Amino acid sequence: MNIKNEFEKREKELNAVLTECDNRLKKMPEGKLKVITKKGKPYYYFRKDGKDASGTYIRRKNLDKARKLAQRDYEIQVKKALSDEMKALSLYSKAMPKKTYEHVYDEMIYGRKILITPHFLPDEVFVEKWLAEPYEPLNFDGDLAEHYTDCGERVRSKSEVLIANALNKEGISYKYECPLFLGNKKVYPDFTIMKMPGRKVVYWEHLGLLDDPEYITRNLEKIDCYEENGIFLGDNLIITRETSEKPLNMKQVRRLIEHYLL
Missing domain, CATH: 3.40.1350.10 (Trna Endonuclease; Chain: A, domain 1)
Structure with missing residues (x-):
């Protein structure tokens, strides 16, 4: 397995989701959503800002507003998770050595290779052995x-x-x-x-x-x-x-x- 390729693949995936989050957030309303559960049933309230503690009750016919606010909060949390993972990937990628254990056998001279049972075979050697079975x-x-x-x-x-x-x-x-x-x-x-x-x-x-x-x-x-x-x-x-x-x-x-x- 090529760790660097896996990192690049994951980073590409994260960037695609990040772009989608940004595009969705552009269409989301301002304000905050407050959710209260009574007897197992959720009730939704719109808050203009953090100072508006109680908020205005969102009636069922206006539930689409609650959906948009909930979706916005979700997108914000997803963006933070994406950012955290991308930072971790960047740090891990920088700390990764150029040579991992998979490369050790591949870089040995033939005279040593024939004496060793490696933990990991290079792809071409693996396929060659598989075909030779x-x-x-x-x-x-x-x-x-x-x-x-x-x-x-x-x-x-x-x-x-x-x-x-x-x-x-x-x-x-x-x-x-x-x-x-x-x-x-x-x-x-x-x-x-x-x-x-x-x-x-x-x-x-x-x-x-x-x-x-x-x-x-x-x-x-x-x-x-x-x-x-x-x-x-x-x-x-x-x-x-x-x-x-x-x-x-x-x-x-x-x-x-x-x-x-x-």
Whole structure:
């Protein structure tokens, strides 16, 4: 994890909220809101300033005035919280050393690296080790048509060639038909993807025979099994689909990659 990047991301988020607060406050009324609770029911009073202790009762038909005053007070408190956090981020960022523990292994010479089990692997080393983990993919039947990606990897369909090539083009690491245990059931996701830099595993299933009722039933059961084991569509599961009448849409594939994996 790059701490500096996380700070910058958080600071950008805080600045966006701060701008929104300032824009809202421009439209808010002057005065103060006093709230009294009687028998569990709130009663609202408008105070011109701090000297106006009792205030003027705000009737139900004028409740919008109370809402605006309450919203203004909320925005003011949010602004203070934003300011406090931004000051803390600034101080912490200045105090942070240029080199954190994650960088120690990366800066060592090769002769030392091979002797050490590090606490944290650099991203490229982590991905390299993940890809090097051995696994047994599904076998290809002898009479199955041969389809190969630009990297020379054999897959089961022309659509999977297109998906694999799109992933490779973006430098996204994946394993093809790497076995996965969902409870006691063993499945073979089409693509098991390592999303970087967050090191999150995402599965991609391409449903290419949606004209076939048996195929649909089988894959619906598979999707149910994914969800039962904490793998959900739109989070760590991507699904593309096609029929004989509606082939794979590569614009959609690229949109999915951009939205979920980049």
